[in-house]
Amino acid sequence: MTETRYIEGEGRYALAEMVGRGGFATVWRARSLKGSLRGRDVAVKVIPVYNEGERSRALREGQIAEGLRHRNIVETLEVIPGDHEIYLVTEYVNGMPLDEAAKSYDIAEIVNSLTQILEALVYAHAQGIIHRDIKPQNALVDDRGRVKLTDFGVAFRAGDTRLTRVGFAVGTPGYIAPEILDGADPTALTDIYAVGATARTLLARQPDEPTPRLKEFVDRTTSPNPAHRPQSAWAAVKLLTGKKAPRGSVSP
Structure with missing residues (x-):
């Protein structure tokens, strides 16, 4: 019988089963054993760290994610530094990645x-x-059916020092904006390009013809020229749906 592993921070978590693996990190479903989350399933991302650079990157991921509270972003509940690992405790999403869900x-x-x-x-x-x-x-x-964005492991925060080498493109091939491959700094427009590339991936296996609006969305968001893309995420929402930003909101 496998011995249960426990993670201690402000809370106490019993790891139950591995539910994901990516790069060097693993993600576990766990049960919270104390505090306000007692009895609740959570997810624990276990990130091995072998030097101070890796430790800084892992802690930075946790700090960025911990500050984000939105219905469409996986909530980070606690960041626990260990001797050789960093543990990111998040809400447990009972579902599947979009690439799997979108098959139907x-x-x-x-x-x-x-x-x-x-x-x-x-x-x-x-x-x-x-x-x-x-x-x-x-x-x-x-x-x-709610979509929640996750994995802020390579996120860039305005004002931060770049932790990746100049000339080293961060991201996943097929979703990286062309200007990043040319050495430009990341901007909102590079994320918008990746959303367009995501749309292109999901539509590639669709038997139905996309609407003219959706075709225009893919063409403009994945334009090699950043100036031809929607200039903010709200502008991209409007292009995709016709929906306008709520009154009083700020379009970054």
């Missing part, structure tokens, strides 16, 4: 999912956060 989606459901990702970016960009790795695998769909 129609065009309207794809548009709805893309809109939710963009609304998460409206909020994140207003906080000065660029995600830098938008793709279908980094958006989780819960059992109510």
Whole structure:
């Protein structure tokens, strides 16, 4: 019988089963054993760290994610530094990645999912956060159909020192904006490009023809020229749906 592993921070968490693996990190479903979360399932991302640079990156991911509170972003509950690992405790999303969920989606459901990702970016960009790795695998769909953006491991925060080498492109091939490959700094427009690339991926396996509006959305968001893309996440929402920003909101 496998011995249960416990993680201690402000809360206490019993790791139950591994539910994901990516790069060097693993993600576990866990049960909270004390505090306000007692009895609740959570997710624990376990990030091994072998030097101070890796420790700084992992803690930075946690600090960025901990400051974000939006219905379409996975909530980070606690960041726990260990001797050789960093533990990010987040809400547990009972669902699946968007690339899996979208296999049964129609065009309207794809548009709805893309809109939710963009609304998460409206909020994140207003906080000065660029995600830098938008793709279908980094958006989780819960059992109510709500999309939640996750994995801020390579996010860029305005005012931060770059932790990646100049000339080293961060992100996933196929979703990285061309200007990043040319050495430009990340901006909101690089995230918007990645949302367009996500749309292109989801539509590639769709038997139905996309609407003219959706075709225009993909063409403009994935333009090689950043000036030809929607100039904010709200502008991208408007292009995709015709929906205008709420009165009094700020379009970053």
